[in-house]
Amino acid sequence: xxxxxxxxxxxxxxxxxxxxxxxxxIAQGQPVLLCAFFEPSLIRQAEYADRHWRFQWECIAxxxxxxxxxxxxxxxxxAEVLTVFEHLAEQYTIEHLFSHQETGLKCTYDRDLSVxxxxxxxxxxxxxxxxxxxxRGLRQRGNWPQRWEKxxxxxFANPDLEQLQPLELDWSPIHYxxxxxxxxxxxxxxxGFQQGGESLARRYWRSFLKDRIDDYSRYLSKPGPSRRSCxxxxxxxxxxxxxxxEIYQATEHLKNRPGRQHQIDNFQSRVWWxxxxxxxxxxxxxxxxxxxxxxxxxIDRHQDVALLKAWSTGHTGLPMVDASIRCLExxxxxxxxxxxxxxxxxxFGLWLDWKPVALRLANLFTDFEPGIHYGQIQMQAGLTGYxxxxxxxxxxxxEKHDPEGHFVRKWVPELREVPAxxxxxxxxxxxxxxxxxxxxxxxxxxxxxxxxxEATSRHRDxxxxxxxxxxxxxxxxxxxxxxxxxxxxxxxxxxLNMEVE
Numbered sequence: 001x002x003x004x005x006x007x008x009x010x011x012x013x014x015x016x017x018x019x020x021x022x023x024x025x026i027a028q029g030q031p032v033l034l035c036a037f038f039e040p041s042l043i044r045q046a047e048y049a050d051r052h053w054r055f056q057w058e059c060i061a062x063x064x065x066x067x068x069x070x071x072x073x074x075x076x077x078x079a080e081v082l083t084v085f086e087h088l089a090e091q092y093t094i095e096h097l098f099s100h101q102e103t104g105l106k107c108t109y110d111r112d113l114s115v116x117x118x119x120x121x122x123x124x125x126x127x128x129x130x131x132x133x134x135x136r137g138l139r140q141r142g143n144w145p146q147r148w149e150k151x152x153x154x155x156f157a158n159p160d161l162e163q164l165q166p167l168e169l170d171w172s173p174i175h176y177x178x179x180x181x182x183x184x185x186x187x188x189x190x191x192g193f194q195q196g197g198e199s200l201a202r203r204y205w206r207s208f209l210k211d212r213i214d215d216y217s218r219y220l221s222k223p224g225p226s227r228r229s230c231x232x233x234x235x236x237x238x239x240x241x242x243x244x245x246e247i248y249q250a251t252e253h254l255k256n257r258p259g260r261q262h263q264i265d266n267f268q269s270r271v272w273w274x275x276x277x278x279x280x281x282x283x284x285x286x287x288x289x290x291x292x293x294x295x296x297x298x299i300d301r302h303q304d305v306a307l308l309k310a311w312s313t314g315h316t317g318l319p320m321v322d323a324s325i326r327c328l329e330x331x332x333x334x335x336x337x338x339x340x341x342x343x344x345x346x347x348f349g350l351w352l353d354w355k356p357v358a359l360r361l362a363n364l365f366t367d368f369e370p371g372i373h374y375g376q377i378q379m380q381a382g383l384t385g386y387x388x389x390x391x392x393x394x395x396x397x398x399e400k401h402d403p404e405g406h407f408v409r410k411w412v413p414e415l416r417e418v419p420a421x422x423x424x425x426x427x428x429x430x431x432x433x434x435x436x437x438x439x440x441x442x443x444x445x446x447x448x449x450x451x452x453x454e455a456t457s458r459h460r461d462x463x464x465x466x467x468x469x470x471x472x473x474x475x476x477x478x479x480x481x482x483x484x485x486x487x488x489x490x491x492x493x494x495x496l497n498m499e500v501e
Contacts, residue, residue: 062197332366
């Protein structure tokens, strides 16, 4: 007789609090194997880089520190999930598999289908639990806000770790698949990046609620100050180090504090929008590959290698664009407005195809979340065909949100001696001024790769020619039914031709 075990499969839910799968597994009263995976098939996806796997490694290391008093740990496997489960089934009778549902890339959906087939063939009961207020199988939004609210107000599913019976994995063949072959870059801390883990997530959360939230709305759009005034929870939420439910309930509790109402409401709205966008990908996985509005498939954006490289490396000649990309390269985080600016400059200023733009930004964002990422990139690129068109002018953004030029100087040191307002348009300085400030355009810092205003105006006109096509508009009702709240559809219909900058 093979020993009977239960498995808890951790995947973007690296926490011990409010963890329904772990709580349910412990309640079964059988030995539990906690496991997490570095899947070669997922590592190969263009969206991912070392920063993502390093963050995941740090999350697991933090869990193991917390689990040590209970003589338990998360077993790490550098292998495909199905491969490991098949080998485990040779030694153990797997009775239950517990996990959270995942809204991820198409390859994770395909992997889950193969795991489901394995469970059916081995008579393993796979229990999946919802998280993030995302509902599987939802075909239209209808009462989604009410369902989300109910889900957020539900009690926490806190595991009783005192009752955990950890499985001691002493079967030698399975160790072949474990973490010894992982690159050292995954296991080595890199300065400048947020570190992963539930413990740090809680530290960020406490400091935000204590005092940083007071400046949340004031500095939300400013690339420099927002690094402190924003919650900085996004990578921890993306990797499930803290649950959205816990965040929601904590902010609800603080709403009655004097002077906090506006800040709490503003922050909560972003939490709500996060789930809203994740629900989009859950309901339509194709948006990873195709425009949400299929009638915009033939929009003639290009994949100019030189322009893509200039944008990707922060050498476009537009200081705020270059500073934002370089900041992302070194830290993995920048605020939402600058992300939107990078996307609209690439797709409307440079007229680059949306997919390489999406891949590069995913590569840079430590907090890359497929559900948010692809919905947002498509909206910024105008590929829904109904959102108000917003093109974020990098020069205006710099003048408005970095008025002294501190952020630009930090990340574009070539301009460190250039004062404001010249720093916003360094190419416009006379040659003598360029020499005086030790920044000769074309030598020390590139000239703009194209004239922004002229190019954006031309590309905007090209875009509207596509968007006004009858077939593009005829496709909108099917999008609205699947992805939009009924009460917002009239607004979208009225604002179809609106544009702001």
